[in-house]
Amino acid sequence: MSKNYAIAMQKGGVGKTTSAINLAAGFAFADYRTLLVDLDPQGNTTSGITALFEEVSGGAYELLTGAIPVEEAIIETSLNSLSLLPSGPDLNSLRADMARSNSDFTELKQGLEEIRAEYDRIIIDCPPSLGPLTLNAFAAVNEVLIPLQAEYYALEGLSQLYSTIERVQERLNPRLKLFAILLTMYDRRTNLARDVREEVEKFFSGQVLKTSIPRNVKISEAPGYGKPVILHAPLSRGSKSYLRATEEVIYRE
């Protein structure tokens, strides 16, 4: 049974890229053939795991514009069972083209069609917006996983995101649903974090993962080494919490 996830939240800096990389690596550890898709023009998912691959010869931009076939856009990584569809700043121009051409946001869905059967899990890292690229991700998958920083502004953004998911269900992808919310950078010593958790569990009861990711310096150091934290510092609290989160996601599937 294959499952595909969009890791999305328009609020910036909440741990989308960090969660996409480490959940994808977690799935690969569990021997699921996993494709990690970087759909953010910042290219942080791609640069966050540069130690795991050689060259990039194309990627999301070339795939979405039909310039190269999907087999050429995807690269293998040195982590068994993990492949990457990389991205870069040229995706920015695509965002403007899609808005201009009244795209139906199914470019990614069509691009991935031929290779879907080759993967057990597809994980898409989204940019911090609800624009054409995130809508492309929502058309291409059936599950949305929301990393939520336990802070005021992130909590505030949840309702805008949820109503976007509902609009996409009506017009673009009826099977799209909220899979779960993952609390990130969670510091249980602060009242703010506990208050946010309480509030989210009240409104989205049953949809908040029991595992939360603590703030952990090894997590923020890992991109500098080009590796997921579960490879960079396997014994750290950050790494252990992402492995637990992967197990909880697999259990809930």
Added chain:
Amino acid sequence: MSKNYAIAMQKGGVGKTTSAINLAAGFAFADYRTLLVDLDPQGNTTSGITALFEEVSGGAYELLTGAIPVEEAIIETSLNSLSLLPSGPDLNSLRADMARSNSDFTELKQGLEEIRAEYDRIIIDCPPSLGPLTLNAFAAVNEVLIPLQAEYYALEGLSQLYSTIERVQERLNPRLKLFAILLTMYDRRTNLARDVREEVEKFFSGQVLKTSIPRNVKISEAPGYGKPVILHAPLSRGSKSYLRATEEVIYRE
């Protein structure tokens, strides 16, 4: 002498909104007639200071579409010398319209023309992207202030932002320049923070403010009270560092 700033960085969650609110309040404290503009559809600048005003009757969307005159879009706050041009999710649809209509990104510049003389400082909070709204801000001001979280991905995003500023200088606003970089959520105990600071000071020598903003829980609690941290917790490290940053900005002007 009036000065206008865009607080910009496409990397999400680096402290754009927090810096825009607290620098604007700092200028108001120093008796500069200050206009704070929320150009992010998330509306965090607006919700971050809700305790300072009554109701919102329109805002950036109405101004940019010409629906209401600028005097009606701007609201006074209870902080002397601070006014706000609020925003909300409807700005999202404007972003798509601008891309579609090949806008020249001068809607905001034109909208503010009539009232520029009434303000000593205009501060614009930008969304986490380099799209039409941020380009509008770059056309409307002459200075860019970049909040930089001392982390790997934020540092990586600096070169994309800098080349966007250069492109805007060539085609849209020849007077636009990088005013300064402000290090945010700075934890001097970690190697990562010190390494990022060293790197930035090497490439952008003389443009990094001496004042850095420490990570401080009072800063993240302030939006829940609808106030800038310099009003919510005036004796906190977070508040004192933003007042020092405001003084340093005024000194460098």
